[in-house]
Amino acid sequence: MGAIITLSILAILVLYLGLFKANKSLLPVSLAGLLGSGVLLLLDWNKAAEPLYSGMVLFDRYAIAFSVLCILITVLVLMLSKDYFDRISTNVAEYFALIIFSLTGAVLVTSFHNMAMLFIGIEIMSVALYILAGIRKKDFGSNEAALKYFLMGAFSTGFLLFGITLLYGASGSFDLAEIRQFVVDNPTGIPAMFYVGVLLLIVGMAFKVGAAPFHFWTPDVYDGAPILITIFMSTVVKAAAFAGFLRLFLYSFEPLQDFWVPVILIITIITLFVGNITALVQHSFKRMLAYSSISHAGYLLFGIVAIGSTSSGSVLLYATAYSLATVIAFGSLILVKRTTGSDDYESFNGLAKKNPRLALIITISMLSLAGIPLTAGFVGKFILFAGVLADYQVLLVVLAVINAAIAIYYYFRVIVAMYFKPTEREVVAYPINYQVVFVLAAILTLLIGVYPGLIISLI
Amino acid sequence: MDNLLILLLFPLVGALVLAFVKQSGPAKRLALLFSVIAFGLTIPFWSQFNPGAGMQFEQQFAWIPALGIDFHIGIDGISLPLVLLTNVLVPLIVLSSFSAEHKGGFYALVLAMQTGLLLVFTALDAFTFYVGWEVALIPIYFICALWGGEDRIRVNIKFFIYTFFGSLLMLIAIIYLYVQTPSGDFALASFYNLSLDNATQRWIFWAFFIAFAIKMPLFPFHTWQPDTYTTAPTAGTMLLAGIMLKMGIYGLIRWLIPVVPEGFAAYGWLAVLLGTIGVVYASLIAFRQNDFKRLIAYSSIAHVGLIAAAVFVWNVQSLQGAMIQMVNHGISVVGLFMLVDIISRRLGTRDMGKMGGIAKVAPALAIYFLIIVMGAIGLPITNGFVGEFLMLIGIYQYSIWYAAFGGLTIILGAVYMLRAYQKIMLGPLNEQTATFKALEWHETVVLCVVSGLIIIIGVYPQPLLNISEAAVTDLVQQIGSLTR
Numbered sequence: 001m002g003a004i005i006t007l008s009i010l011a012i013l014v015l016y017l018g019l020f021k022a023n024k025s026l027l028p029v030s031l032a033g034l035l036g037s038g039v040l041l042l043l044d045w046n047k048a049a050e051p052l053y054s055g056m057v058l059f060d061r062y063a064i065a066f067s068v069l070c071i072l073i074t075v076l077v078l079m080l081s082k083d084y085f086d087r088i089s090t091n092v093a094e095y096f097a098l099i100i101f102s103l104t105g106a107v108l109v110t111s112f113h114n115m116a117m118l119f120i121g122i123e124i125m126s127v128a129l130y131i132l133a134g135i136r137k138k139d140f141g142s143n144e145a146a147l148k149y150f151l152m153g154a155f156s157t158g159f160l161l162f163g164i165t166l167l168y169g170a171s172g173s174f175d176l177a178e179i180r181q182f183v184v185d186n187p188t189g190i191p192a193m194f195y196v197g198v199l200l201l202i203v204g205m206a207f208k209v210g211a212a213p214f215h216f217w218t219p220d221v222y223d224g225a226p227i228l229i230t231i232f233m234s235t236v237v238k239a240a241a242f243a244g245f246l247r248l249f250l251y252s253f254e255p256l257q258d259f260w261v262p263v264i265l266i267i268t269i270i271t272l273f274v275g276n277i278t279a280l281v282q283h284s285f286k287r288m289l290a291y292s293s294i295s296h297a298g299y300l301l302f303g304i305v306a307i308g309s310t311s312s313g314s315v316l317l318y319a320t321a322y323s324l325a326t327v328i329a330f331g332s333l334i335l336v337k338r339t340t341g342s343d344d345y346e347s348f349n350g351l352a353k354k355n356p357r358l359a360l361i362i363t364i365s366m367l368s369l370a371g372i373p374l375t376a377g378f379v380g381k382f383i384l385f386a387g388v389l390a391d392y393q394v395l396l397v398v399l400a401v402i403n404a405a406i407a408i409y410y411y412f413r414v415i416v417a418m419y420f421k422p423t424e425r426e427v428v429a430y431p432i433n434y435q436v437v438f439v440l441a442a443i444l445t446l447l448i449g450v451y452p453g454l455i456i457s458l459i
Numbered sequence: 460m461d462n463l464l465i466l467l468l469f470p471l472v473g474a475l476v477l478a479f480v481k482q483s484g485p486a487k488r489l490a491l492l493f494s495v496i497a498f499g500l501t502i503p504f505w506s507q508f509n510p511g512a513g514m515q516f517e518q519q520f521a522w523i524p525a526l527g528i529d530f531h532i533g534i535d536g537i538s539l540p541l542v543l544l545t546n547v548l549v550p551l552i553v554l555s556s557f558s559a560e561h562k563g564g565f566y567a568l569v570l571a572m573q574t575g576l577l578l579v580f581t582a583l584d585a586f587t588f589y590v591g592w593e594v595a596l597i598p599i600y601f602i603c604a605l606w607g608g609e610d611r612i613r614v615n616i617k618f619f620i621y622t623f624f625g626s627l628l629m630l631i632a633i634i635y636l637y638v639q640t641p642s643g644d645f646a647l648a649s650f651y652n653l654s655l656d657n658a659t660q661r662w663i664f665w666a667f668f669i670a671f672a673i674k675m676p677l678f679p680f681h682t683w684q685p686d687t688y689t690t691a692p693t694a695g696t697m698l699l700a701g702i703m704l705k706m707g708i709y710g711l712i713r714w715l716i717p718v719v720p721e722g723f724a725a726y727g728w729l730a731v732l733l734g735t736i737g738v739v740y741a742s743l744i745a746f747r748q749n750d751f752k753r754l755i756a757y758s759s760i761a762h763v764g765l766i767a768a769a770v771f772v773w774n775v776q777s778l779q780g781a782m783i784q785m786v787n788h789g790i791s792v793v794g795l796f797m798l799v800d801i802i803s804r805r806l807g808t809r810d811m812g813k814m815g816g817i818a819k820v821a822p823a824l825a826i827y828f829l830i831i832v833m834g835a836i837g838l839p840i841t842n843g844f845v846g847e848f849l850m851l852i853g854i855y856q857y858s859i860w861y862a863a864f865g866g867l868t869i870i871l872g873a874v875y876m877l878r879a880y881q882k883i884m885l886g887p888l889n890e891q892t893a894t895f896k897a898l899e900w901h902e903t904v905v906l907c908v909v910s911g912l913i914i915i916i917g918v919y920p921q922p923l924l925n926i927s928e929a930a931v932t933d934l935v936q937q938i939g940s941l942t943r
Contacts, residue, residue: 313525373593379523382586385631386526390638394631401627408620420604420612456525 001052001059002040003067004107006033011100018093023086030078030096034103038071055175056117061459062312063111066243069316070106070236073323074099076437077232080331083431084228088136095135099232102128106240110247115164115174118244122160122208125240126153129233133225145224152207152217160204166197179252187255198253198260202267205248208241211301212271215294219278222290227337230286231330234293235323242300246307246315254307264305269399271298276403279410286343288410289329292369295403296322299384305396306387313456314387318380320455321368321448324441325377328365331438332358335428345413350423358430359418361442368445370411371404376448383456460503463516463532466542467577469497470549474570480563487557490566494550497573501546510536511929514583522586527637527644531584536930537712540782540923541580541705544789548701549573551908555797556694557901558804565606565694572598572698579706585633585645588714592626592706599698603691611690618687625673625680632666635659636718650718657721664722667715668730674707675763677730678737688756693800696752700759700796701789708763708785711770712778712934720938723771727941730771731857735864737764742871746878750809752799754879755792758835758872762788765868768861769850774940775932777853782927783920784846787834790916791843794831794909798824801902802883806891811879816888820895825884827906832880834913836872842916857941 010033017026041064049060057063078099085092105125112118130153134146168174170193171182183190207214222230253260275295282288300322303315333343335358340347352359368377381404385397448455473493480486508515517533534542553569575598578591596619604615633645639659640649655663673680688696716723738761745757766784769777801824802817803809818825830841837843847869855862898906916923 367597372597373590378593382630382634383526386634386637389631389634394635397631397634398628401624401631404627405620405624408623409616412616412619416604416612416616419601451522453523453525456523 001044001057003037004057004104006037006040007100007104007107010034010037011097011104014093014100015097018091018097023092026093026096027078027082030100031075033100034071034075034078038068041067041071051113051177055177056114057108057111058113059111062243062247065316065459066110066239066319067107069320069323070103070110070240073235073239073327074103074232076327076441077228077236079433079437080231080327080334081228082433084226084334088226095132098128098132102132102232103236106236109240109244112244112247113176115167115176115179118248119157119160119164121244122241123157125237126157126208129229129237132229133221133233135229136226139224141224142226143224145221148217149221156204156207156214159200159207163197163200163204166193166200170194170197176248176251180255183252183255190256195256195259198256199263201248202260202263205241205245206267209238209245209300210294210297211267212274212294212298213267215271215274215297218294219287219290222293223284223287223343227286227330227334230290231327234289234330235326238293238297238300239319239323242297242303242315242319246304246311249304250307250311257307261305261307264301265393265396268298268301268305269396271295271301272400272403276406280406282410283345284343285333285345285347285414286330288345289326289333292407292410293326295407296369298403299381299400302384302388302396302400305393306384306391308387308390310383310387310390312459314380314383316459317376317448317452317455318384321376321380321445324445325365325368328361328438328441329369331434332362332365335430335434339426339428345417348414348417349421350425351418351428353422354425354427355430358428358438361438362418363415364442364445366411366414368449370408374446374449376445376452379449379452383452460500461507461516462518463504463534463581464518466497466500466504467532467574467581469500470494470570470573470577473497474567474574477563477567477570483560483562486561486563486566487553489563490553490570491550493570494546494553494573498546498550501543504534505539505543505926508534508539508926510925510927513930513933517583519583526586527640527642528586529584529644529646530587531646532578532581532587533583534581536927537709537782537934538580539926540786541709542577544705544786545573545576545580545702548697548789548793551793551797551905552694552697552701554901554905555697555793555800556692558800558899559606559692561606565602568598568602569694569698572602576702576706580709583647585637585647585650585714587645589626589630589633592629593623595703595706596622596626599695599703602695602698603687606692607695608690608692610686614686614690618683621683622673625670628666629670632663635663647713650714653718655719655721657725660719660722661725664715664719664726667710667719668726671707671710671715672730672733672767674710675704675767676707676760677767678733678740678760678764681737681741681760684760685753685756688759689750689753693796696756696796697793700756700792704759704763705785705789708766708770708781711767712781716770716773717934717938723773723938724941727771727773731768731854731861731941734764734766734768734771735861737761738768738865738868739871742868742875746871746875748875749811751802751811751879751883752796752809754811754875755795755799758875759788759792761868761872765847765850765865768865769853772854772857772861772941773935773938774853774856775928775935776849776856778931778935779924779928780846780849780851780853782931783842783916783923784850786923787842787846787913787916790909790912791831791834794827794906794913795835797902797905797909798828798831801898805896811882813889814883814892815886816884817892817895818884819888820893821898823903824898824906827910828880828884830910830913831906832876834910834917836876837869840917841913842920843913845917845920
């Protein structure tokens with residue numbers, strides 16, 4: 001609770017600092033505020049969670065773990081943002097403020113206990129992002145990204161609202177616990193309206209996480225937005241949206257599994273294939289990562305397909321692994337693009353000779369995304385596969401395995417470009433803030449890969 | 460010294476040290492030192508090993524308790540020969556690449572792979588086994604792709620994806636088995652104690668079998684192998700053919716057949732058939748090769764086909780034959796690829812048509828070459844004969860026809876190997892071969908050790924056979940032989 005207040009005040013404070021042109025203090029203040037909110041969240045770790053604000057939010061361990069993940073990744077993103085926004089515009093404070101506002105929305109989405117709060121959280125998270133996606137005012141790609149995201153986002157939020165309304169109509173409440181009570185008390189007498197509401201919620205949430213066939217906004221928005229915003233979108237927003245998606249279904253709709261699991265199963269299979277096959281044919285590294293993020297959404301959906309006591313731990317682990325690797329992947333693209341000006345794989349040619357440490361860290365990130373053992377990405381996939389196989393969905397895992405093999409091809413293209421395509425190029429400038437973030441992310445990836453007990457046992 | 464974990468981690472420590480060594484001179488010597496010390500550390504395990512006592516030197520640490528995963532390692536009669544093979548071959552492999560003046564990174568990858576290989580051979584927990592399996596794959600990919608020959612990028616991506624797909628299938632089977640265990644863990648013992656229905660055993664058989672068949676490789680999953688072996692650098696090919704393919708055969712004995720005996724009873728005949736087909740098929744293709752390295756690659760498929768057939772026949776003689784032939788094949792293939800390296804580096808080509816008469820200018824090489832070729836063919840007094848003989852006795856008990864076709868490997872092997880020897884070493888000299896440089900010290904050491912082992916094991920194989928006999932007998936009693 002203190003975290004939400006802190007984050008909101010922090011964002012307003014940052015806006016005021018911008019007003020007074022105190023640009024040098026923006027980053028330290030933001031980081032301090034974020035770390036403070038993280039600490040406030042962790043203080044609640046051992047307390048018995050009670051719904052707050054008339055049952056609107058519930059900061060149980062699930063919410064705290066995912067919120068801390070979002071805050072941690074935002075800290076990494078902001079550390080990368082030094083000198084970044086200065087190149088786009090002189091009004092830098094707006095970026096920080098919008099990112100922190102979006103993060104506030106994300107915390108609400110991970111901790112909601114009332115459907116209205118889910119909607120509010122998603123809207124806060126998204127509206128800030130609509131602006132951030134289009135923040136390069138003179139760039140066509142950025143404008144297209146913002147408009148596409150806004151129009152499709154508004155449309156899908158409509159579905160979300162419609163679904164929430166139908167659920168309210170059927171069960172008489174917005175509260176998660178009361179809806180669960182309604183479902184449990186009426187095993188046979190649930191009106192059709194309720195089921196339709198669940199389906200519409202699936203549509204709305206699937207859009208937010210970028211699952212097929214509601215994924216069409218993802219490549220253009222990720223590609224058009226400035227890379228740092230793309231990092232934020234593809235990590236924090238995806239993690240928070242999945243946390244909200246899982247929370248909703250885990251708390252309220254678990255008894256109705258037989259109804260909605262087949263729907264999500266089909267969405268998962270389509271998502272995996274669409275994401276992987278389209279990523280295969282990309283020439284642009286940025287677009288490849290955008291499409292592959294769709295496939296990672298597919299893997300994360302496994303946690304919801306095999307809903308049960310292990311879902312939250314496995315989704316948390318995979319979201320952490322994927323976020324860390326994505327920060328490195330997109331972050332390295334920022335550095336490489338500064339010297340070559342292009343998003344393509346060719347920008348990475350010969351990187352291993354000139355920047356061997358950077359190339360090694362990018363390799364670790366690609367191996368983690370591909371799911372090679374000893375990295376966090378592998379353990380994430382492993383646990384998700386174990387959860388799904390425990391439900392005997394063997395076909396799904398076989399399809400996932402085929403997709404993982406396909407994914408090797410495009411993740412290894414980067415490694416091949418870096419190590420096996422020697423090209424004359426300049427040394428890429430590797431500033432200290434990037435070094436800190438990348439090394440930290442790489443060490444965490446390997447650490448979690450070897451000792452995942454740190455994360456699994458949390459929730 | 461009986462701490463298995465130290466034996467496993469020692470090469471990895473060496474790899475971490477070597478990663479920072481830039482000049483090739485110190486890198487070479489340091490790598491040799493580490494690998495020889497690793498070999499030295501293995502000797503106490505052999506001397507203290509008690510063949511009849513089952514699993515020894517076990518160590519178990521909780522790794523991911525939430526999933527029932529332990530880091531569990533141990534050695535028994537099946538794994539000790541392979542651990543010995545690995546630690547004997549790696550110093551030879553390091554020596555073989557001395558001419559290429561590699562920097563520390565190359566040797567770091569070789570030693571890192573050694574740890575992965577040892578992990579596969581000693582793992583008693585399925586997750587540990589899988590991690591070792593994949594960890595061995597990454598260094599070899601980089602070795603082959605960074606220091607390989609032409610077209611190496613495409614060939615190695617194909618190799619990686621093909622092999623990785625197989626291992627992912629194995630992963631599904633492993634996780635499925637874990638879900639079925641009553642204690643919810645990945646231990647080998649729990650997998651052995653499972654009683655699954657026939658339908659489940661069959662698909663689990665296929666999942667594991669395809670993964671191991673791709674690794675060995677077994678016909679028809681062999682298409683990645685000739686290209687990969689040919690474009691890889693010498694050390695890479697030695698690692699692949701000498702040790703890595705044994706991972707597949709070991710997997711059959713340890714993880715496939717005892718876990719799904721019903722699936723084995725249903726489909727084992729198919730594996731014997733594929734192995735035997737592979738023997739003849741690969742030998743015929745080998746005969747048509749002009750590229751010496753490619754010829755040996757195909758001969759490797761032929762030999763491994765026979766070993767796989769012997770494993771699936773699953774009686775004491777055939778399994779003993781397979782066990783010792785794994786060691787023999789590893790040694791002889793390292794010798795063969797060393798010869799390829801020596802000749803191709805001096806002449807700038809691997810085309811046998813351009814060679815001839817080298818025996819006149821390099822008589823010592825001719826002698827080593829002959830011994831190694833005889834070992835590869837399986838002439839009595841060489842180690843190859845011991846393995847082939849035992850395997851054929853075993854296969855004969857299954858079916859005389861398979862034994863006859865399998866025995867063709869000896870005859871066909873003689874054909875293409877002696878043809879290669881004649882083309883390369885005998886006949887008239889030409890301008891290129893007339894200026895054949897003398898052997899360097901490290902090449903002589905490798906050839907000498909390999910030839911020595913070929914003859915010693917050929918004359919006195921009993922110490923090696925003793926290691927695995929009790930374990931093999933136990934396994935055959937546990938799971939009945941395949942009957943026709």
